[in-house]
Amino acid sequence: MRAYTLGKWGDSGEDPDLIQDIAKAISGQYNAIACYEKLSRLAPTKEERRQIMEIRQDEINHYREFNQIYVRLTGQQPQITAEPCPDDYKEGLEFALKDEQTTVDFYLDIADKARDPAIKKAFTRAAHDEQNHAVWFLYFWTKHCCCR
Ligand SMILES: [Fe+2]
Numbered sequence: 001m002r003a004y005t006l007g008k009w010g011d012s013g014e015d016p017d018l019i020q021d022i023a024k025a026i027s028g029q030y031n032a033i034a035c036y037e038k039l040s041r042l043a044p045t046k047e048e049r050r051q052i053m054e055i056r057q058d059e060i061n062h063y064r065e066f067n068q069i070y071v072r073l074t075g076q077q078p079q080i081t082a083e084p085c086p087d088d089y090k091e092g093l094e095f096a097l098k099d100e101q102t103t104v105d106f107y108l109d110i111a112d113k114a115r116d117p118a119i120k121k122a123f124t125r126a127a128h129d130e131q132n133h134a135v136w137f138l139y140f141w142t143k144h145c146c147c148r
């Protein structure tokens with residue numbers, strides 16, 4: 001027995017609110033990819049640039065995975081809203097670390113609400129990646145904030 005009406009989303013059995021959240025997650029990933037490209041160009045050392053590009057690659061993987069989920073659930077491409085990100089390296093790091101931290105909670109929330117185990121798994125694993133990203137950005141931010 002299904003707890004949800006089928007409506008316009010077909011028979012995925014997922015809640016429309018959850019599907020909206022997945023669309024929001026995809027838009028967030030799209031913006032992270034663009035911002036980290038910019039941030040990597042502002043990075044003062046090779047090590048930081050390399051690490052930010054590695055993080056960016058994780059975001060590309062998340063973007064692709066979430067997009068596949070969305071298309072499977074809805075048969076449509078999600079709507080992307082481009083958001084601005086800071087032009088200054090230190091501000092960009094702070095922006096990124098706050099965004100990563102918020103995203104951890106958001107993804108775990110999606111994992112809790114999803115019925116499909118594959119969706120739960122994808123968002124739980126991505127939440128772990130975001131937590132790891134937050135630590136890297138915090139480390140770089142701390143170096144530029146207080147160590148010179
Ligand atoms: Fe991500």
Ligand SMILES: [Fe+2]
Nearest residue numbers: 100129130133
């Ligand atoms: Fe991330």
